[in-house]
Amino acid sequence: MMKSQDVVVLLKLASLEDGEQENGQQPAHHGVAMGEDPYSVRGLETALGISKTEVSASIKRSLSSGIAVKDRKTGRPRVNRRQFLEFIVHGLRFVFPVKPGAMQRGLPTAFAAPILRESLHSAGSLISVWPYARGREMGQAIEPLFKTVPEAAEKDERLYAYLALVDAIRLGNPREANLATSLLTERLA
Structure with missing residues (x-):
């Protein structure tokens, strides 16, 4: 399993x-x-x-x-x-479903992460973040796939991009998920 x-x-x-x-x-x-x-x-x-x-x-x-x-x-x-x-x-x-939680300081993920930030502009939407004490952004908390994801993402830009694209798909918003799927397909192909 x-x-x-x-x-x-x-x-x-x-x-x-x-x-x-x-x-x-x-x-x-x-x-x-x-x-x-x-x-x-x-x-x-x-x-x-x-x-x-x-x-x-x-x-x-x-x-x-x-x-x-x-x-x-x-x-x-x-x-x-x-x-x-x-x-x-x-x-x-x-x-591994995800539900946005309370506002928290953290590392941006999904459409707020660098890989998607320039491609998607959501007017007035709250950003999604992985809760992280060293994070600089405020947003809705998204539980990462594993508790050490924020630290691992800080060490490896490529991994950060992959994790953020996966979170955009996990969140399931059609526009973000479709773009993330397209970008992930390019990277994993």
């Missing part, structure tokens, strides 16, 4: 893969100490703030469901992007 942190781990793996493609096969080290394999359980723990035990269990669940596969050359887990995208677009908001 999938847990919400599985989505966070998979999005981090996708972010690392994207970084490799951009940097010519050198893994991106967002949030990980130099010399440490960012794909290792320890590297993912450091980057995401999710315990090694949970990261390991998450990868096992994702491999058994087919949303992740082992790379034949490296043995690293890789995101099965087509199936993962299908799950996010068609199932995520039902499995």
Whole structure:
């Protein structure tokens, strides 16, 4: 059975893969100490703030469901992007629903995050934020997929973009969800 942190781990793996493609096969080290394999359980723990035990269990669940596969050359887990995208677009908001909460200080997400902020202008709408003590924006609280998401997003812009797009889909507002789906499809394709 999938847990919400599985989505966070998979999005981090996708972010690392994207970084490799951009940097010519050198893994991106967002949030990980130099010399440490960012794909290792320890590297993912450091980057995401999710315990090694949970990261390991998450990868096992994702491999058994087919949303992740082992790379034949490296043995690293890789995101099965087509199936993962299908799950996010068609199932995520039902499995991990979200309801905007009280006003709180936090890190902008969904249409208020940098990835969508310039594309969508909602007159008078409250922004959505992940509650976060170091956040600078006030908005309606949105519970992140995992409690350490704000810290992980601060360390990795690509991961932040993925998480914000996923939240726009989770919130289920048609205009935002359609744009987020389109942008996520471009990134995960």
